[in-house]
Amino acid sequence: HLRSAQDFVNVGDEIEAVILTLDREERKMSLGIKQLTPDPWTDITTKYPVGSKHSGIVRNFTNFGVFVELEEGIDGLIYISDLSWTKKVKHPSEFTNVGDTLEVIVLELDVEGRKLSLGHKQTTENPWDKYEDDFGVGSKHTAAITEIVDKGATITFNEDIVAFVPQRHMEKEDGTKLKKGEEAEFQIIEFSKDFKRVVASHMVIHREEEAKNVRAAQKKQSEQVEKPTLGDANAKLQELKDKMDGKK
Template sequence: IRDYDIFVGKTMEFKVVKINQEFKNVVVSHKALIEAELEAQKREIIAKLERGQVLKGVVKNITSYGVFIDLGGVDGLIHITDLSWGRVSHPEEIVKLDQELDVVILDFDDERKRIALGLKQLQPHPWDALNPDLKIGDKVNGKVVVMADYGAFVEIAPGVEGLIHVSEMSWSQHLRSAQDFMKVGDEVEAVILTLDRDERKMSLGIKQLKNDPWDDIEVKYPIGSKHTAKVRNFTNFGVFVEIEEGVDGLIHISDLSWTKKIKHPSEFTQVGADIDVQVLEIDKDNRRLSLGHKQLEENPWDALESVFTVGSIHNGTIIELQDKGGVVALSHGVEGFATPKHLVKEDGTPAKVNEALDFKVIEFNKDNKRIFLSHSRIFEDEAKAEKNEARKAARRQTKKEEQPAAATAVERTTLGDLEELAALKERLSGKK
């Protein structure tokens, strides 16, 4: 009963159900007098019910989950899902209070006195009335009625819905939430992808309204062409980028820079940033481009070969120390590597990170793009040079010291010879 004013001034028969002496209050009930009669009436009505029977009823109450119908002494419930073949947000969209309706009995429970009613069952199923000429590939218009992360349900006719999976919303392989593309209430155009009238299921797509960018990929993005792409995500081995919606590519970590040794792509760029690329290879079957960034510049290692010649000395800063050695930042934006024994300073202490020192090039490998350096080799070579110079000086001194002795010996031998010649001359004169 919603309007109690109808009882004002009306004389009725009541049964006393409770007396409160303290508050001098008496509780009475009219329903208690007719309860037995109502139960008998309900049993009589339910006994005559049959599944599939159509009855007239009046809307007695509306809730969020359904509508209660007065069947003339007994109530039944139309669940919200049985109000219409289409989707219903609230029963008030379909019925009003005190509205008279024809309903069909779906089920009933004699013991619990519950009756399940249906309204939509009095109407033909909309799938049965669907245009028989509708087929796969046709375009249809509809309204988004339900959204989920995996897709959107679109009603193309009352009670006839199709699912647009999120993968069918864009040619892009970067699956996002369906809410990024549409919302409930949107009017959309779509293409029928699958149609099963027996199962009453239909799948739709909206990306098919656009040309697949991979159909003419060789023309639009030929090998060697240069483009600007958007960084989508990283892996340990490279950067995945998107040149346009549906056209993805991979920049291998080795193709990011000619000179820098990059351990992880996040050291070089960031997700969402733009990056210039050059197409290296096209994999049409797997819908993936192989891209490069460093190829946009000339290989500097050809020119660096004449700068970092073996034996040349350059100033560098140690930017990282590892168990195997240290990474040294050199001029021209290149890095070198020195093993621990080549990082020992002249005083015997090891070099530290961020320390700037002179390094000697001991190996230049253009193919592997590696420059091997040594700091200790500088003073070691200087010490060797000084030692060698000292040895040479000692040898020269020894030679100088040996030369006078030889000259004296020559001079002594020459004088002796002169005396012998004089004596010989005297003897010859006497004979005469």
């Protein structure tokens, strides 16, 4: 990628070139140097098919991604969203440096447009696939309140998962709210792998326990009402005996 001819040749250099066009009337001709070597894009679909894995060198940054050179004349773009499964990268320079070597996967190939779309995070498994099982809706975990934020708080389960606790779900059994640094049990009430969003609740833990206690008490009371006592049974037997004696 040349910004000017001076990046490639200097005045006075002797070069070899191919004649591309010739205009006798205007006494002009255009020359080419790259035509002396094979076009690396000629067999691009064979060398870099979609899904293939390669190593490349970071050549340049943009606000939206990283340009990686696979070989001289062939480079591709890694969009910032394809750098990491877990890290929220604001600028590529936070993740890598010019000159670094990165493993990449070919995601898209546009032969006519001479464009390659690459991905780096795709070279490893998505840890959120496992988190989807470990932190699924309904699962319970113990953690401490990390920060009090607007409309709630955050809790850190591991280096990748920071869950949000809505304010009303911070309520403890005694009616007070959890404070920063306070450890408690939480239940996952929302999990989104695509948006990397996890929402947890402490309130549902004790509300669920209260509901269980209420159901248990109701069941016990119902059983006591329906279950006849020994005295009731004896009275009914005596009543039946009296009726039978009366018939005699």
